[in-house]
Amino acid sequence: MAWLRVVDALKAPVGSSVTVKGWLRTRRDSKAEGGLSFLSVHDGTCFDAIQAVAKADLPNYAGEVAKLTTHCSVEVDGTIVQNPKGGNEIQATAVRVMGVVDDPDHYPIQPKPHSFEYLREHQHLRVRTNTFGAVARMRHCLSMAVHRFFHERGFYYVHTPIITGSDCEGAGQMFRVSTLDMVNCPRVRPEGAKPDAPVPPGAPVDFGQDFFGKETHLTVSGQLNVETYCCALSRVYTFGPTFRAENSNTSRHLAEFWMIEPEIAFANLHDDSVLAEEFIKYLIRTSLAERADDMKFFDERIEKGLLQRLTHVLETPFVRVSYTEAIRVLEKAIAGGRKFEYPVKWGTDLQSEHERFLTEEHYKGPVILMNYPKQIKAFYMRCNDPGTDGFGGSAPGDTVAAMDVLVPGVGEIIGGSQREERLDRLDARITEMGLPIKEYWWYRDLRRYGTVPHAGFGLGFERAMMFITGMQNVRDVIPFPRVPKLAEF
RNA sequence: UCCCCGAUAGCUCAAUGGUAGAGCGAGCGGCUGUUAACCGCUAGGUUCAAGGUUCGAGUCCUUGUCGGGGAGCCA
Numbered sequence: 001m002a003w004l005r006v007v008d009a010l011k012a013p014v015g016s017s018v019t020v021k022g023w024l025r026t027r028r029d030s031k032a033e034g035g036l037s038f039l040s041v042h043d044g045t046c047f048d049a050i051q052a053v054a055k056a057d058l059p060n061y062a063g064e065v066a067k068l069t070t071h072c073s074v075e076v077d078g079t080i081v082q083n084p085k086g087g088n089e090i091q092a093t094a095v096r097v098m099g100v101v102d103d104p105d106h107y108p109i110q111p112k113p114h115s116f117e118y119l120r121e122h123q124h125l126r127v128r129t130n131t132f133g134a135v136a137r138m139r140h141c142l143s144m145a146v147h148r149f150f151h152e153r154g155f156y157y158v159h160t161p162i163i164t165g166s167d168c169e170g171a172g173q174m175f176r177v178s179t180l181d182m183v184n185c186p187r188v189r190p191e192g193a194k195p196d197a198p199v200p201p202g203a204p205v206d207f208g209q210d211f212f213g214k215e216t217h218l219t220v221s222g223q224l225n226v227e228t229y230c231c232a233l234s235r236v237y238t239f240g241p242t243f244r245a246e247n248s249n250t251s252r253h254l255a256e257f258w259m260i261e262p263e264i265a266f267a268n269l270h271d272d273s274v275l276a277e278e279f280i281k282y283l284i285r286t287s288l289a290e291r292a293d294d295m296k297f298f299d300e301r302i303e304k305g306l307l308q309r310l311t312h313v314l315e316t317p318f319v320r321v322s323y324t325e326a327i328r329v330l331e332k333a334i335a336g337g338r339k340f341e342y343p344v345k346w347g348t349d350l351q352s353e354h355e356r357f358l359t360e361e362h363y364k365g366p367v368i369l370m371n372y373p374k375q376i377k378a379f380y381m382r383c384n385d386p387g388t389d390g391f392g393g394s395a396p397g398d399t400v401a402a403m404d405v406l407v408p409g410v411g412e413i414i415g416g417s418q419r420e421e422r423l424d425r426l427d428a429r430i431t432e433m434g435l436p437i438k439e440y441w442w443y444r445d446l447r448r449y450g451t452v453p454h455a456g457f458g459l460g461f462e463r464a465m466m467f468i469t470g471m472q473n474v475r476d477v478i479p480f481p482r483v484p485k486l487a488e489f
Numbered sequence: 490u491c492c493c494c495g496a497u498a499g500c501u502c503a504a505u506g507g508u509a510g511a512g513c514g515a516g517c518g519g520c521u522g523u524u525a526a527c528c529g530c531u532a533g534g535u536u537c538a539a540g541g542u543u544c545g546a547g548u549c550c551u552u553g554u555c556g557g558g559g560a561g562c563c564a
Contacts, residue, residue: 028523038523051524069515084522105515105533106499112513112525114500117556172562221564246562247490259564341560352560415564460564473557474564485555 001077007046010088012080018090021075021098023128025049026111027068037065039095041076044133047293051083052076052090064097069104070111071128072097116476123480123489131302134294135477138287138469142461145286146239146260149279155235155262160222162241165214166439173245174217175255180210218243222261223456224380224443227419230263230454231446237262239461247484251473252411254462256482263456269382269390269401269418272455273368276405276414277318279459280366280467284310287468303470309408310468318366323350323399324389326369329362330354346396347373352411359406367406374400379429380443381417382453403457410467416457423447 003019004012012018022043029037035056042049054065054076068074074097078090101107108122109129119126126132147157163177180186187203189195207215222238229236242259262279264271287295288310299306321329330344342351350358350369359367371390374383374397381400389395405414420426426447430437437444465477475481480489 026524028521028526030521030523031519032522036522040524053522083524085524103515104499107515108499110500110514112500118500120556242564244563248562249490250560250562251558253563257564412564458564463564 005045006041006043006048006050009050009080009090010046010048012088014080014082014088016080017077018080019075019077020050020052020090022049022073024068024070024072024074026070029066035061037061037068039065039068039074039076039092041074042133044127044136047130047134047137047297050088050090052078052092052095054092054095058092058095060095060097065095067100068097069101069107071107071109072101073099116473120475120481127479130297132476134291134297135465135469135471136479137294138291139465139477139479141287141291142283142464142468143239145283145290146461148286149282150235150237150262153235155237156229156233158222158226158229158233158236158238160219160225160238160240162219163212163216164219164225165212165216166224172220173247174220175243175245177216177218178207178210180205180207220244221259221458223263223458226261226263226456227454228442228446230265230456231450231452234265235262249484251475252463252466254474254478254481254483257474257478258461260459260461261456263454265452265454267418267455268453269370269403269455272416272418272457273318273320273370273403273405276368276403276416276457276459277366280405280407280413280464281314283464284314284468298469298471306470313366313407316365318368318405319363320368320370322389322391322393322395323369323372324393324395325391326350326354326358326367329358333357333362347375349376355404355406355411359411360408365408368403369406370401370403371395371399372402372404374398374429377402377417379433379435380419380426382420383425383429401455405457407467409470410463413463413467414457414459416455418453418455421447421451421453423451 001017001019003021006020006022009018009020020041020043022041025040025042027037027039033055037054039052039054040049041052054061058065074095076090076092077094078092080088081091083089109125114129119129119132127136150157186206186209187199188206189199190203219242221242222240226236226238237260239260240258241256243256245255246253262275264275295307324346327344327346334340334344340353342353344354359365371384377400381402384390384399384401386398387394388399390399390401401418403416404412407413420429423444426444427437430440462474462477465471466474469477471477475483
């Protein structure tokens with residue numbers, strides 16, 4: 001009697017003897033044929049459960065089988081037969097109960113719809129539901145697709161560090177990594193103070209005594225590190241956890257999330273945008289091909305029309321417009337009577353409502369906004385010729401070769417840029433932004449020793465998950481979300 | 490962090506300032522090759538916490554905690 005996964009048992013030939021092991025979704029009873037129970041058994045290997053039919057002549061029927069409740073664990077032996085309404089089911093010859101559910105009335109997951117808010121409080125159990133099982137399989141599917149996409153195109157996977165000593169990434173608040181005693185942390189002795197004099201409590205913390213001999217944090221981006229590998233291996237990417245200590249309370253932000261950051265040498269912003277578009281389309285294609293069962297569920301129960309939306313994205317070339325042009329579009333919309341809460345002005349960052357308007361209402365599909373004003377973008381982004389919009393037109397100010405990919409429903413899913421490869425321009429930007437240039441010594445070395453044009457982007461993995469599954473809260477597409485005031489599991 | 494909304498049975502929600510209810514789920518029984526099953530009965534409550542107003546607070550006020558939506562920060 002072969003132990004089959006449910007996904008295989010559902011495809012096994014009629015007449016085969018099988019064993020399945022899993023958890024009960026539901027039990028339904030009938031008094032027909034002297035009494036029988038229908039056990040819906042799933043093991044997470046696919047969306048569907050398999051139905052096992054247990055008759056009353058099983059020795060443990062009245063004592064165990066007829067008392068099974070949702071998520072009891074069982075081993076079922078039996079024969080594959082055809083269900084009268086189609087599909088495989090198991091005619092059980094034995095049902096072994098491995099674990100019962102204690103106090104079923106208070107078991108958090110009941111055979112009925114639960115709100116996602118409620119399930120978020122039971123993260124250790126929610127993966128047993130249809131929705132979170134499907135999310136988990138999608139997460140695996142997309143993770144593998146990420147690696148396959150890059151591997152097939154000659155990219156090398158680089159493990160950039162989680163702990164970073166550079167305090168200069170400028171991508172937001174960071175989590176401190178330290179082994180110092182937080183209660184009595186060592187402080188720097190004021191210059192000229194006697195060696196045995198007590199150090200004043202307000203003196204700066206002496207990070208020289210910390211584990212790494214300097215101040216360290218959890219990474220907010222692997223980009224600066226991965227650029228070093230790009231400038232030797234040509235095409236590289238990272239895919240790892242990323243940490244932001246921002247007090248963000250939204251459906252799109254996590255304190256710990258996974259980010260994919262490819263970096264390509266001998267490439268400009270256009271090449272970067274082509275890569276981004278191919279990448280997103282590859283993820284969609286893979287999801288539809290490999291997880292049709294889960295995607296059908298998302299389409300029916302999570303977002304009506306999801307499959308149509310994704311198919312449309314697959315078939316439509318992404319629109320590429322300059323930031324300068326996007327401002328003109330928004331100004332025209334305002335002149336036409338469209339109301340926005342925030343004003344639109346060249347030189348300021350677009351608000352969420354503006355981005356949503358562009359991707360959801362005006363272009364009705366993914367949009368790549370390119371060449372932003374340099375004053376609102378990071379120091380490492382390549383400067384365009386002064387006063388140009390990067391598309392051969394003029395702009396009211398200076399721009400840099402940055403891009404944001406906006407998609408309906410999620411908003412910004414990718415942020416990227418061509419990097420400034422000219423040392424003099426890079427230094428000028430670091431200086432004018434008041435950043436500590438000494439800290440960037442190794443990053444600047446890349447421009448001193450055989451510099452090349454290169455570009456890259458960052459894709460928030462959870463945002464890609466939301467885009468592809470239709471799930472509306474980022475906390476529901478990662479197994480154990482970390483957000484302000486929540487790290488229970 | 491800011492703005493708005495919310496917290497009542499295991500879950501989802503009702504309840505003019507005056508005896509706390511329903512549906513689902515659970516338990517028991519009936520019916521049935523059932524599959525969002527159906528019918529009947531039963532059990533199940535410190536109404537988020539602490540104060541306050543009132544003869545009387547689930548309901549009104551204050552503070553806090555947690556949750557949701559939106560904004561900012563961004564991916």
